[in-house]
Amino acid sequence: MANSETNTIEELGVSKEYQYGFHDDIKPTFKSRKGLDEEVINQMSDIKGEPDWMRQYRLDAYKIFKQKPMTKWGGDLSQLDFDDIYYYVKASDRSERSWDDVPDDIKKTFDRLGIPEAERKFLAGVGAQYDSEVVYHNIVEELDKIGVVFLDTDTAVKEYPDLVKKYFGSIIPSADNQFAALNSAAWSGGSFVYVPPGVKVEYPLQAYFRINSENMGQFERTLIIADEGSQVHYVEGCTAPTYSSESLHSAVVEIVCMKGSRVRYTTIQNWANNVYNLVTKRAFAYEDAQMEWVDGNLGSKLTMKYPSVYMMEPGARGDILSIAFASKGQHQDAGAKVYHCAPHTTSQITSKSISKDGGRSSYRGWVDVAKGAKGCKSHVVCDALILDKDSRSDTYPVIEIGENDTNIEHEARVSKIGEEQLFYLMSRGLSEEEASTMIVNGFIEPLVKELPMEYAVEMNRLIQLQMEGSVG
Amino acid sequence: MNSEIIIKDLHISVQEKPIIKGLNLTVKQGEIHALMGPNGSGKSTLANGLMGHPLYDIDSGEVIFNGVDILELEPNERAKLGLFLAFQYPTAIPGVSMANFLRLAVSAVRAKGGNGSGDDGLIPMREFRRELRAKMKQLGIDDSFARRYLNDGFSGGEKKRAEILQLAMLEPQIAILDETDSGLDIDAIRVVGESVSQLIGPELGVLIITHYPRLLDYIRPQFVHILLDGQIVESGGWELTQMLEAEGYDPIRKKYDIEE
Numbered sequence: 001m002a003n004s005e006t007n008t009i010e011e012l013g014v015s016k017e018y019q020y021g022f023h024d025d026i027k028p029t030f031k032s033r034k035g036l037d038e039e040v041i042n043q044m045s046d047i048k049g050e051p052d053w054m055r056q057y058r059l060d061a062y063k064i065f066k067q068k069p070m071t072k073w074g075g076d077l078s079q080l081d082f083d084d085i086y087y088y089v090k091a092s093d094r095s096e097r098s099w100d101d102v103p104d105d106i107k108k109t110f111d112r113l114g115i116p117e118a119e120r121k122f123l124a125g126v127g128a129q130y131d132s133e134v135v136y137h138n139i140v141e142e143l144d145k146i147g148v149v150f151l152d153t154d155t156a157v158k159e160y161p162d163l164v165k166k167y168f169g170s171i172i173p174s175a176d177n178q179f180a181a182l183n184s185a186a187w188s189g190g191s192f193v194y195v196p197p198g199v200k201v202e203y204p205l206q207a208y209f210r211i212n213s214e215n216m217g218q219f220e221r222t223l224i225i226a227d228e229g230s231q232v233h234y235v236e237g238c239t240a241p242t243y244s245s246e247s248l249h250s251a252v253v254e255i256v257c258m259k260g261s262r263v264r265y266t267t268i269q270n271w272a273n274n275v276y277n278l279v280t281k282r283a284f285a286y287e288d289a290q291m292e293w294v295d296g297n298l299g300s301k302l303t304m305k306y307p308s309v310y311m312m313e314p315g316a317r318g319d320i321l322s323i324a325f326a327s328k329g330q331h332q333d334a335g336a337k338v339y340h341c342a343p344h345t346t347s348q349i350t351s352k353s354i355s356k357d358g359g360r361s362s363y364r365g366w367v368d369v370a371k372g373a374k375g376c377k378s379h380v381v382c383d384a385l386i387l388d389k390d391s392r393s394d395t396y397p398v399i400e401i402g403e404n405d406t407n408i409e410h411e412a413r414v415s416k417i418g419e420e421q422l423f424y425l426m427s428r429g430l431s432e433e434e435a436s437t438m439i440v441n442g443f444i445e446p447l448v449k450e451l452p453m454e455y456a457v458e459m460n461r462l463i464q465l466q467m468e469g470s471v472g
Numbered sequence: 473m474n475s476e477i478i479i480k481d482l483h484i485s486v487q488e489k490p491i492i493k494g495l496n497l498t499v500k501q502g503e504i505h506a507l508m509g510p511n512g513s514g515k516s517t518l519a520n521g522l523m524g525h526p527l528y529d530i531d532s533g534e535v536i537f538n539g540v541d542i543l544e545l546e547p548n549e550r551a552k553l554g555l556f557l558a559f560q561y562p563t564a565i566p567g568v569s570m571a572n573f574l575r576l577a578v579s580a581v582r583a584k585g586g587n588g589s590g591d592d593g594l595i596p597m598r599e600f601r602r603e604l605r606a607k608m609k610q611l612g613i614d615d616s617f618a619r620r621y622l623n624d625g626f627s628g629g630e631k632k633r634a635e636i637l638q639l640a641m642l643e644p645q646i647a648i649l650d651e652t653d654s655g656l657d658i659d660a661i662r663v664v665g666e667s668v669s670q671l672i673g674p675e676l677g678v679l680i681i682t683h684y685p686r687l688l689d690y691i692r693p694q695f696v697h698i699l700l701d702g703q704i705v706e707s708g709g710w711e712l713t714q715m716l717e718a719e720g721y722d723p724i725r726k727k728y729d730i731e732e
């Protein structure tokens with residue numbers, strides 16, 4: 001039954017134009033039928049050759065998912081049909097370890113994504129997700145030598161069962177929310193990173209993600225464990241081809257920052273305009289550990305994403321820097337959550353949003369200070385830039401304070417591109433479009449300057465594309 | 473060809489209120505004109521109107537720049553023709569570095585919509601850097617300026633010097649300097665005055681709007697005009713500045729029967 005669907009991939013819109021990219025004719029070797037049930041989960045688990053505990057984990061999560069009502073807050077999910085989605089597509093038989101082993105058509109796609117270049121630049125491990133399966137995963141010897149594990153999560157389940165068992169779902173349990181439950185049942189791919197005590201990874205670890213077949217859900221599952229005093233920067237960037245019907249992307253990212261460790265997780269996402277991007281990202285930071293989320297959201301039909309940091313022990317710090325660009329037909333419901341569970345913990349949230357051509361961006365933030373968590377500091381800055389009168393921006397900040405001895409500041413600003421700013425730049429020879437693009441790029445500069453160089457360049461280019469033809 | 477800007481019977485209003493009421497003035501490349509007038513007389517309105525600010529409505533009149541009537545042109549097209557305005561109150565553009573901005577501006581103005589630059593339409597980075605550094609040195613501006621965000625958190629004096637740097641980089645034929653001396657201390661006026669006088673030459677015509685003859689000590693104008701109630705009521709030479717310094721605007725107001 002499942003196999004009857006396998007051929008349909010060839011009918012898919014290979015020739016359709018993709019605004020920022022390309023679509024290669026890759027034939028998946030397996031594709032489940034639409035919809036999710038126990039049979040599909042078992043089939044998926046069989047093909048992956050998973051241990052029973054993981055199969056059971058999926059099935060338990062599926063039960064929770066079935067019981068959860070449809071999420072009512074955030075954005076409009078009424079068009080999302082869980083039965084009209086492929087939950088598992090396998091593009092190649094196994095994870096590839098070396099560049100030479102990668103099939104040519106897949107390589108071509110990676111070429112365009114610039115992976116070999118990134119490889120040269122960073123001499124780093126490259127994990128890339130192609131359809132639901134990680135097909136290419138190149139781990140450089142340096143990582144091995146310093147004891148750093150960087151694998152796709154499917155492989156990690158088999159090779160590091162103890163670590164995975166201990167931490168998988170410990171930060172974000174299946175019951176956390178509807179989409180965490182769905183991901184826990186249907187997850188595939190994603191990255192697993194373990195950094196041993198005291199090890200500092202000098203270059204960013206990168207992963208590239210793509211959705212490449214119609215109606216195909218992507219449910220990556222990423223788990224990063226930074227052991228005591230270690231340091232790592234993980235970078236993910238996404239592009240996706242445009243298709244006519246809806247796509248669902250629902251990832252879960254769990255991060256453990258042990259005592260004195262430092263983790264930065266950078267994301268730039270530019271989904272096609274029909275993608276639902278519903279992501280749960282959470283980190284636990286222990287004593288004196290520091291967690292930073294840097295999150296850039298462009299494209300998609302609806303994004304709901306609120307990276308969070310739980311500061312579990314004194315001295316922990318959480319920084320969240322996010323940017324959202326909502327264009328025509330798009331709703332970016334993004335934000336951040338920080339939980340001060342211990343005294344003397346510090347957080348900083350910086351959120352920037354841009355709304356254009358009727359796009360809508362919302363900031364949803366949560367600052368929580370537990371009773372007895374004395375001497376905590378939190379600083380929230382929300383800046384919204386609205387480019388025209390059809391566009392919209394809202395903020396929904398919640399602050400829950402159970403402790404008097406705290407210092408919380410919240411600033412929110414909404415601005416429009418000023419006539420004076422436009423005139424100033426135009427009087428220097430810039431066209432209206434160049435001038436407004438420059439103002440928007442300046443607006444997001446505080447985030448862009450935190451990105452690795454080539455991402456910063458890409459970010460500015462994406463903004464430029466978004467701005468093209470925006471003014472008459 | 474020698475550039476010139478010819479303003480004929482120009483009327484400008486702001487929010488339906490007439491401010492410039494029939495103004496005539498010609499500034500040629502290589503000439504220095506000073507425009508003086510009391511607060512609110514319309515000096516900045518004239519400057520903004522000439523540059524094409526959307527809030528300033530041109531009711532009638534003509535502005536011919538190098539043979540082209542520029543009143544229908546966008547501000548950037550006027551800039552490309554060689555017109556420049558140093559603002560009385562420069563606007564901050566947070567997050568945009570002086571260098572990035574100037575590279576785009578210089579490329580736009582020099583390309584004049586045509587070719588002559590690199591693949592991406594920008595002047596080559598090395599060439600630009602070299603020129604920027606040289607000009608900054610010439611004007612005594614610190615290197616770190618190039619990396620700072622445009623007018624963002626600049627002191628009053630820094631803003632004015634940033635305007636002069638832009639003037640130097642964009643190399644216009646006609647420049648309007650709107651109170652480039654206001655808010656400056658005595659030393660800063662000297663620095664700005666000397667900077668501008670370095671840029672002055674046969675290639676540049678200047679209309680300096682100022683309240684104080686001090687700046688004019690550094691940049692000796694050949695022509696001085698007095699703007700009162702939206703019109704140029706007196707034109708002359710250096711002696712006009714001396715008269716204003718001694719007697720203020722009252723005698724002229726009385727002469728033309730204009731209330732304060």
Ligand SMILES: Nc1ncnc2c1ncn2[C@@H]1O[C@H](COP(=O)(O)OP(=O)(O)OP(=O)(O)O)[C@@H](O)[C@H]1O
Pocket residue numbers: 486487491509510511512513514515516517518527560
């Ligand atoms: N953007 C504006 N919005 C509203 N009114 C304006 C604007 N610009 C100018 N005006 C009005 O037009 C009149 C002339 O102002 P303008 O700024 O041109 O004077 P000025 O001669 O430059 O004065 P100052 O010496 O103080 O700089 C004033 O009444 C002023 O309030």
Ligand SMILES: [Mg+2]
Pocket residue numbers: 515516517560650651
């Ligand atoms: Mg003025």
